[in-house]
Amino acid sequence: MPFTNKFIQQRIQKAELLKQDGINPFSNDSKRNTTIQKYLNVNSDIEEKENKRDENRHYIVSGRIKFLRVMGKASFVKIEDESGMLQIYVTRDNLPEGFYNNHFKKNIEVGDIIEVGGFPFVTGHGELSLHVSELKLLTKAIAPLPEKFHGITDKEVRYRKRYLDLIMNAEVRKTFQTRSKVISLTRRFFEDKGFLEVETPMMHPIAGGANAKPFVTHHNALGIDRYLRIAPELYLKRLIVGGFEAVFEINRNFRNEGMDATHNPEFTSIEFYWAYKTYKDLIEITKEYFAYLFEHLNLPTLLPYGDMEVNFDNFNEIPLIESLSSIGGVDADIVNDKEKILAFLTSKGLEANSAMNLGQLQGELFDEFVEEKLIDPTFITEYPVEISPLARRSDENPEITERFELFIAGREIANAFSELNDPIDQLSRFEGQMAAKDSGDDEAHEMDKDFVEALSYGMAPTAGQGIGIDRLVMLLTNEHSIRDVLLFPAMKPLMQEVQEI
């Protein structure tokens, strides 16, 4: 039963009283002619004027009431719009007869959205304010806002009712503005380089392009299951086969796996594919991309992240095998021997799965001993072929691939490689993954014969990369949970909601 709360009842009553006096509590008759930020900028000279005011200027601004200080016949009110917060000065004698006492003091309150007109002045305490001569209620808020000082801190409420979080917490708004800028800048960066933005299917007949468990849905008309995509990779490469030479897609991927501080079931990535280039070129464009972001976001290249400090002027590059010993501290004579790695893992009290092949074990060593130590941006290169089913083999050493992952602040940010374009090799890699699947690896890559057929028509030598946008935004905004960079993070439904459905 909605609206039974006594505070809500009280506020509904106030809306009724307003209506009875011909005041629409949900008016759409806004005459706003400037934003609060613009008002503050344009009138920054008032401080120097005679009496610190200019009655010849007139502005109309709108916003939500955040603070309300009534002192008898005069009041100070703070209203907030998207651009900022403004103090307004409201007096009984500057409003129509009776309005101040009968409505402003009684029926208008914190949370309501109002519109005011008046002239700029500076208060005794030196705050540029607006001297109100017209005041109109635009929207009555029938639910009360959270407490004005502590705001809303309960994470569950903040995520479930993000609108309240946004009303109460300016820094949260800032984070999402930054997120929007990151996406916009990313798009502009790649467009300026001549990349074509494309949209590929979100519903796949085969969940390919990554090793992950998919969400399954059903298409009634065709009577077949579809998988929400776990990655756009195989479709973007089909476009390279088709003759587009530089494409990118910024969109959601879906993975049916656990949720934690760095994983949400739907997350945003950019993937881009660039013909006639190699992963070496990707290292260069990635550095350029970060420099571009930092410049346009006005971020310092020494960026704090938690108790770390990340130096974005210090990009490093090191082959994976080498990193195991030079950074991970694992003896060099261990890292190329399956049995020795197994023994080493066991000696460290870690799970050693003897069914794993050498490449997988090297990946384990990396995850265990190296990843978290990579604070400054580091390109880890030359991944083992066993854990890179879609990457091109190195011409010098067929056991490793022309691949890198970029790590920053101990976390994977990007994954890139020169693409495998040999259809026969691709087929056998898929077959290898199928064998792994048969022996219990339920996250091995699916066979995609249609993709192999596409490759058989010839895909130009190409390099491709994926960047996790959410994790990137976390890094740039110093946020430590992916939920804090997603407007509406995945949450379990509450019991009542389930029952009502």
Place this chain on the structure above:
RNA sequence: GUCUUGUUAGCUCAGCUGGUAGAGCACGUCACUUUUAAUGAUGUGGCCGAUGGUUCGAAUCCAUCACAGGACACCA
């Protein structure tokens, strides 16, 4: 999935080893024409997350469940 911490008024939080529920903000009423979390006076406001159990008596102890935070596992 495992461990762990939490859930008390609209919000932020107290409530000790069981004894009929507390504060601040918000809200109501009164006062107040330069306040900055305005101030002073006064009042209203609770299924103590849910369900069972122990007990003369449970917000408090126990069990189960729900949701959330954190850690771990899983996840290139």
